[in-house]
Amino acid sequence: MSGSSFGFFGTDPWWMVILKAVAIFGMLVVLTLFTIWWERRVVSRMQNRIGPNRVGPAGLLQSLMDGFKLAFKEEIIPKSAHVAVYWIAPVISATAAFLAFAVIPFGPTVSIFGVETPLQLTDFPVSVLYVLAIASVGVYGLVLAGWSSGSTYPLLGGLRSTAQVISYEIAMGLSFVAVFLFAGSMSTSEIIAKQQPIWFAVILLPSFLIYVTSMVGETNRAPFDLPEAEGELVGGFHTEYSSLKFAMFFLAEYINMVTVSALAATLFLGGWLAPWPISLWDSANVGWWPILWWLLKVQLFIFMFIWLRATLPRLRYDQFMKFGWKILIPASLAWIFIVAIARVFRDDFAFSNQQLLIVGAVVIAVLLVGSWLLQVRSDRKQAAIDAEREQELLVPFDAMGGGHPVPPMPGQVLAYTPRRILAAQSLASQVIPPALDSTPTEETPNA
Amino acid sequence: MSIDGELIVFIICGGLSVIGALGMVLSRKAVHSALFIAMVMINLAILYIANSAPFLGMVQIIVYTGAVMMLFLFVLMVVGVDSSDSLIETIRGQRLFGILFGVALAVLLIGGIGSAMADKPDIGLKAANDEFGGNVEGIANLIFSDYLFAFQATAALLITAGLGAVILTHREAWKPKATQKELSVARFMVGAGHPGNKPNPGVYARHNAVNTPAILPDGSLALDSVPEPVRSRDDSLIVDHRVVSTVVELVESEDQN
Numbered sequence: 001m002s003g004s005s006f007g008f009f010g011t012d013p014w015w016m017v018i019l020k021a022v023a024i025f026g027m028l029v030v031l032t033l034f035t036i037w038w039e040r041r042v043v044s045r046m047q048n049r050i051g052p053n054r055v056g057p058a059g060l061l062q063s064l065m066d067g068f069k070l071a072f073k074e075e076i077i078p079k080s081a082h083v084a085v086y087w088i089a090p091v092i093s094a095t096a097a098f099l100a101f102a103v104i105p106f107g108p109t110v111s112i113f114g115v116e117t118p119l120q121l122t123d124f125p126v127s128v129l130y131v132l133a134i135a136s137v138g139v140y141g142l143v144l145a146g147w148s149s150g151s152t153y154p155l156l157g158g159l160r161s162t163a164q165v166i167s168y169e170i171a172m173g174l175s176f177v178a179v180f181l182f183a184g185s186m187s188t189s190e191i192i193a194k195q196q197p198i199w200f201a202v203i204l205l206p207s208f209l210i211y212v213t214s215m216v217g218e219t220n221r222a223p224f225d226l227p228e229a230e231g232e233l234v235g236g237f238h239t240e241y242s243s244l245k246f247a248m249f250f251l252a253e254y255i256n257m258v259t260v261s262a263l264a265a266t267l268f269l270g271g272w273l274a275p276w277p278i279s280l281w282d283s284a285n286v287g288w289w290p291i292l293w294w295l296l297k298v299q300l301f302i303f304m305f306i307w308l309r310a311t312l313p314r315l316r317y318d319q320f321m322k323f324g325w326k327i328l329i330p331a332s333l334a335w336i337f338i339v340a341i342a343r344v345f346r347d348d349f350a351f352s353n354q355q356l357l358i359v360g361a362v363v364i365a366v367l368l369v370g371s372w373l374l375q376v377r378s379d380r381k382q383a384a385i386d387a388e389r390e391q392e393l394l395v396p397f398d399a400m401g402g403g404h405p406v407p408p409m410p411g412q413v414l415a416y417t418p419r420r421i422l423a424a425q426s427l428a429s430q431v432i433p434p435a436l437d438s439t440p441t442e443e444t445p446n447a
Numbered sequence: 448m449s450i451d452g453e454l455i456v457f458i459i460c461g462g463l464s465v466i467g468a469l470g471m472v473l474s475r476k477a478v479h480s481a482l483f484i485a486m487v488m489i490n491l492a493i494l495y496i497a498n499s500a501p502f503l504g505m506v507q508i509i510v511y512t513g514a515v516m517m518l519f520l521f522v523l524m525v526v527g528v529d530s531s532d533s534l535i536e537t538i539r540g541q542r543l544f545g546i547l548f549g550v551a552l553a554v555l556l557i558g559g560i561g562s563a564m565a566d567k568p569d570i571g572l573k574a575a576n577d578e579f580g581g582n583v584e585g586i587a588n589l590i591f592s593d594y595l596f597a598f599q600a601t602a603a604l605l606i607t608a609g610l611g612a613v614i615l616t617h618r619e620a621w622k623p624k625a626t627q628k629e630l631s632v633a634r635f636m637v638g639a640g641h642p643g644n645k646p647n648p649g650v651y652a653r654h655n656a657v658n659t660p661a662i663l664p665d666g667s668l669a670l671d672s673v674p675e676p677v678r679s680r681d682d683s684l685i686v687d688h689r690v691v692s693t694v695v696e697l698v699e700s701e702d703q704n
Contacts, residue, residue, distance in 0.1 A: 085482070125583050129505035133492075136513025140485065143517065147478060147524050155524060162521045166514055173509075186583060 012117055019112070020121045024101050032254040036063035039306045046310040067247060075243040080150030089148060090241065090248035093141025097255035100134040103127035104262045105189050107272045107290035118189065119272075119291065126186045128176055131263055132169065135218060139165045141252065142220075142227060142237045149240035157236030160317065161220060161227035167324040168217035168224075174332035175211040178204045178339045179267050192271035201268035206335045208268045210328055212304075215260040217324065219253065221305055223312035224320060231314070261301035262294075269297050456497045460490040477523050481516060488512045499572040502583050646672045666697065 012020070037052065037060055044051030052059035077086065107119035124130070139161060146158015180186055182204065183194040191200075201208040217224040228236030238249045265271055272290035273279065275297075283289070315323070342360070345351040351359075397412040399405055463486065470483035488511045495504035579585040590598050625633070634642045646669050649655035651662040661672035670678065 082476075082478075085478070124501055125581055126501045126505045129502070129509065133505050133508035133513065136509055136517070137489070139513070139517065140520075143520055143524070144482070147520070159521065159524060162517055166517060169509075169513070 013115065016112065016115055016117055017121070020117075021102075024121060025098060028098060028101060028255050028258065029251075031258050032251055033063045033067065034060075035254050035257065035302055036066070038302070039309070042303065042306045043310045046307075070247040070250070071244050073243040075245070076240075078150055078240050081240065082148040082150065085144050085148035087245075089141050089145035090245040090252075091141075092144065093138055093252040094248040094255075096134050096138030096141065097252040097259065100131050100138075100259045101255075101262070103130055103188050104259070104266060105192055105271055106294050107288065108286060110288060120189060123187050123189045127188045128180075128186045128191070128263070128267070131259070132173060132176075135256075135259075136165070136169060138252065138256065141249070145241065145249070146227075146237040149237075151240050153233045153235070154237050154239045157227045157229075157233045157239070160229075160233075161237060163321065164220070164224070164226060164324075165218060167321060168214040168328075171210055171324060171328035171332055172214040172218055174329065174336060175207045175214065176267065177332075177336045178207040181336075181339055181343060188266050188271070191267060192273060195270040195273060199268060199270045199273075204268070204339070206331070208264075210332050210335070211264060211268065212301075214324075214328060215264060216305070216308060217320075219256045219260055219305075221253075221257065222309040223314050225314060226317055226320060229314055257302060257305055258298060261298045261305070264301050265294065265297035269300075271297075453497055456493065460493045460497070464490040464494075478520065481519050481523060485512050485516045488516065499576050500582060502586055641671070645669070648672045648674070 040062070041051040041059070052062035055061040055065050077083065102121040103123055105118065105120040105123070109116055109118045111117075142161040142165075143158045146154040146156070146161070149155070179191060179200050182200060183191040185191060185194070220227050226236075227233075228238065230236075233239070238246055241249060272285075272294040274281070274284035274290065274293045278284045278293070284293075338360075342356050345359075346353070346356060393412060397408050399408070467483045467486035467490065471480045471487065474480050474483060489508060492504040492507040492512070495501075495507060576582045576585055579588045633639060646661035646663075648657050648661060649659045650669075650672065652659045658673055658677045660668040660670050663669050
């Protein structure tokens with residue numbers, strides 16, 4: 001690959017690559033264990049409970065013990081499962097989850113055993129697209145798990161996850177576009193470098209909000225956890241999984257949470273760059289300190305995930321899809337449009353930021369007034385249509401109006417023929433047997 | 448990138464692609480075929496990346512593996528094309544023609560691309576990418592200059608196709624869809640029946656078997672809690688004798704008062 005513009009990337013000795021890969025692997029596993037414990041503790045606090053506090057200090061080893069228990073559980077494979085695919089599905093899920101972390105930067109260039117190297121496994125010109133690509137491969141794990149279980153609920157969960165992740169990936173990809181426009185690059189390390197004076201979350205707030213929403217949909221977390229909606233689908237795609245295979249889905253879910261959080265931090269919160277008051281300190285952005293800032297930002301997003309889970313009820317499926325397709329995607333398209341126009345005006349026509357803001361305010365005011373006028377107009381039109389329809393309904397319905405027999409439209413009543421009257425009378429004269437229900441509503445009205 | 452590394456990548460990914468392609472044709476289950484083709488796509492993407500076209504490789508995975516193949520899988524799972532199709536030819540000589548046309552297409556592609564490339568100088572991948580300062584920059588430069596019309600026309604075609612599909616599957620709503628509020632109001636209307644969940648069989652009863660009716664707070668039996676198929680064979684109904692006798696006693700004592 002063209003390593004020319006990427007400085008240290010691609011020049012690491014082989015042992016450094018292995019060291020970094022193993023370190024990332026270990027960090028992700030430990031972070032998963034920590035996140036499970038953290039989630040249980042925080043949710044407990046939010047529900048006035050205490051949460052796991054027995055194994056280890058403050059219950060920290062609880063998820064490790066749970067992991068051991070899960071691994072030694074009996075493995076049950078359904079008779080109707082498609083065994084090969086059933087085996088591959090959790091492997092795809094977990095592998096994809098680990099792979100995405102290869103391009104996430106943790107810190108600046110440091111010296112490890114005398115070798116200058118960036119705290120990032122690798123980077124290349126399209127590494128943000130790489131994360132998207134790996135995420136879309138990871139969905140195969142969910143879908144195949146649902147299909148190969150040979151059971152209804154997992155299949156429904158798998159179908160939901162397909163539709164959901166494809167829909168929300170569009171919104172997610174669109175939210176990246178403004179970042180790419182401003183950073184002039186799709187590589188994670190360069191995007192961080194371009195956020196040096198100000199984070200993209202500030203100047204590209206709509207993109208940030210859209211990404212944060214779609215990342216919850218992408219990771220199948222509450223309130224968008226429809227693929228595993230336990231109230232409707234038992235456990236969703238992993239209903240038929242047990243033991244270590246279930247543990248792999250569990251692992252993948254939590255690593256995906258960390259990945260999308262890390263990507264959010266990278267793209268919008270300046271990655272490993274120190275937040276404002278600390279950034280005044282000269283050595284805040286050199287050496288090993290940035291790992292701490294990175295970790296804090298990632299934990300911020302993970303806390304948000306947990307908070308959402310404890311607060312919001314699950315969305316209804318149609319509302320959820322409507323939100324993705326009819327709100328998030330058009331909103332991101334409109335925002336990209338605005339950003340692109342603003343950049344052209346600033347770069348090609350030498351508008352200052354202040355002028356751009358004034359023009360933007362005027363445009364927004366015009367749009368608001370215009371949409372209000374349009375609303376008033378369409379309301380009037382609708383009222384006229386309704387009145388006309390009322391008039392139409394007053395005219396008795398003619399079943400043979402156009403020369404063909406046609407059924408009545410909603411609201412129209414079919415004229416009674418003598419046979420219909422007879423049928424209605426005989427129906428009314430029949431004694432309807434009382435229901436077996438013994439609820440005392442009829443006998444005691446005040447019960 | 449050294450020759451050795453590239454060769455190893457080519458052998459692994461090329462071999463896996465061929466295996467995947469063969470598996471796609473030879474596997475009996477439609478879903479397995481779809482998986483094999485996804486494998487081919489991913490291996491091709493890795494080969495693109497190894498050939499200094501990282502953008503193409505990533506887009507290949509996102510668009511083809513992530514969206515197109517996923518929709519295929521979606522349809523296969525919904526329709527349930529599961530049983531192995533019969534191997535009887537429905538069109539006579541289908542396979543022969545298939546092989547012939549396949550070979551013809553391969554000859555055409557190899558010949559066409561080969562002759563088009565024959566007089567082009569071999570400048571190397573790095574030089575090709577560096578012409579505009581990088582792989583992504585190069586693609587952007589070409590798409591938004593020489594190939595702008597083709598790019599826009601393709602986009603317009605795709606949008607038209609998408610809109611057409613939406614219109615073809617669109618159905619005019621017969622009447623306005625009931626909102627959540629209207630549904631809730633209807634559920635609580637007089638005569639609409641039980642507004643919420645009915646009690647499960649066996650609630651507060653002495654057994655939790657599916658044919659044991661739940662007991663309501665006033666002690667009466669909620670016969671509705673037993674599923675209709677079980678209820679209709681009333682010989683299988685386990686009546687909670689203790690509770691029923693208590694209720695009967697209560698009713699009788701009330702009658703006497």
